Amino acid sequence: MQPPxxxxxxxxxxxxxxxxxxxxxxxxxxxxGYWEFPGGKIEAGESAHQALVRELEEELGIHITQATPWITRTHEYATATVVLNFFRVTAWEGQPHPREGQTLSWQDADNITVAPLLPANSPIIKALSLPTLMGITQAQSDPHGFLSKLDSALANGLKLIQIREKDMPAAELQAFTREVTLRTHAQHAYTIVNSDIALALATGADGVQLTSSQLAQLDTRPDLLWVGASCHNADELSRAAQLGCDYALLSPVLPTASHPGAPTLGWDEFTRLSQQRSLAIFALGGLTPADLQTAQQHGAHGIALLRGAWQ
Known part of the structure; x- marks a missing residue:
C-alpha cells in the first residue's frame, strides 16, 4: 500500500x-522531540499561503505580514510522503510563543545548536546560509581596478561572488581567482567559479556555476560546498535539481544592456518556472539591487547582478 x-x-x-x-x-x-520549521498540513480548500497564516497563528500566536514563496521539498517518511512548501517569513505581528507544547529556539544556519533535526530540513538549513545577492565579476579589462570595487562591495555586505571571466588568460584567471577567494574569505563571503570545476578545486573557491551544457553532460554533482547551474527553461531546472545542485540562476528575466531586443522571461514566466522547485533560484538579467524584494515575491531566493553589484 502506498503511503499517503x-x-x-x-x-x-x-x-x-x-x-x-x-x-x-x-x-x-x-x-x-525532533526539531523542525513551524507549519502544518494544508487543509482542503486552502492555498499554501492560507495554511501558513493559519498554522503560525495556531502554533505560535503570530500573524504574518510578509511571506514569500521559496523552496518546495518532497520527503518520503516510513508512514507518509510529505510535500513541504516553504516560505520565507520576514515580518509578523506578535512575539512567537509555544501554543501546542513545543519548544522554540532561534538558530543560526552556520551553527545549529539543537538536535535531532527532521531529515527533510537539512537542505533547507543549508539554503538559509546562501546569501540572497550574487555579484558576477566583470574584471577582464582591468583586474586590479576591479579588486578595489570588490573590496568596497564586500565592505558593504556582499557575501556571494561569481567569477565569470571567459576572456581572461588561464594563468591570469587562476591568480585572479586565488586573490578574489582570499579577499572574500577574509570577509566571510563565498566565491563561486563559473564552469571550471578544476579551477574551483585548485584555488580553494567555495563552489562552481555549471553551464547549461555541463548540466546536460554531468552524471554526478561536483564535490564542492556550493554547486549552481545556469538555467533558462523548465527542463534545465529539473535537471539541476536531479543533479543535486544547491541553486540555479534563471535568466533572462528582464531586458539587458548586453543583449538588447533579446527575448526575456518576464516576472510571470519566472514565477511559473520557479514554482514547486526543490532548489533555491536566483533571478538574473536586467536587474538592480532594488529588484530583490520583487524577485522574492515571485518565488526567487535572490538576485544575481553584473553591473549593479559593483556600482
Missing amino acids: LIHVAAAAIIRPDGQFLLASRPADKPYA
Whole structure:
C-alpha cells in the first residue's frame, strides 16, 4: 500500500539578524522531540499561503505580514510522503510563543545548536546560509581596478561572488581567482567559479556555476560546498535539481544592456518556472539591487547582478 501524500506549509521565520526559528515536535506527535520549521498540513480548500497564516497563528500566536514563496521539498517518511512548501517569513505581528507544547529556539544556519533535526530540513538549513545577492565579476579589462570595487562591495555586505571571466588568460584567471577567494574569505563571503570545476578545486573557491551544457553532460554533482547551474527553461531546472545542485540562476528575466531586443522571461514566466522547485533560484538579467524584494515575491531566493553589484 502506498503511503499517503501530505502537503504541508512550512515557514523559515527569519529575524533581521538572520537567525531563524525552529520548534521541537511535541510528545503526542510522530517524531516527538525532533526539531523542525513551524507549519502544518494544508487543509482542503486552502492555498499554501492560507495554511501558513493559519498554522503560525495556531502554533505560535503570530500573524504574518510578509511571506514569500521559496523552496518546495518532497520527503518520503516510513508512514507518509510529505510535500513541504516553504516560505520565507520576514515580518509578523506578535512575539512567537509555544501554543501546542513545543519548544522554540532561534538558530543560526552556520551553527545549529539543537538536535535531532527532521531529515527533510537539512537542505533547507543549508539554503538559509546562501546569501540572497550574487555579484558576477566583470574584471577582464582591468583586474586590479576591479579588486578595489570588490573590496568596497564586500565592505558593504556582499557575501556571494561569481567569477565569470571567459576572456581572461588561464594563468591570469587562476591568480585572479586565488586573490578574489582570499579577499572574500577574509570577509566571510563565498566565491563561486563559473564552469571550471578544476579551477574551483585548485584555488580553494567555495563552489562552481555549471553551464547549461555541463548540466546536460554531468552524471554526478561536483564535490564542492556550493554547486549552481545556469538555467533558462523548465527542463534545465529539473535537471539541476536531479543533479543535486544547491541553486540555479534563471535568466533572462528582464531586458539587458548586453543583449538588447533579446527575448526575456518576464516576472510571470519566472514565477511559473520557479514554482514547486526543490532548489533555491536566483533571478538574473536586467536587474538592480532594488529588484530583490520583487524577485522574492515571485518565488526567487535572490538576485544575481553584473553591473549593479559593483556600482
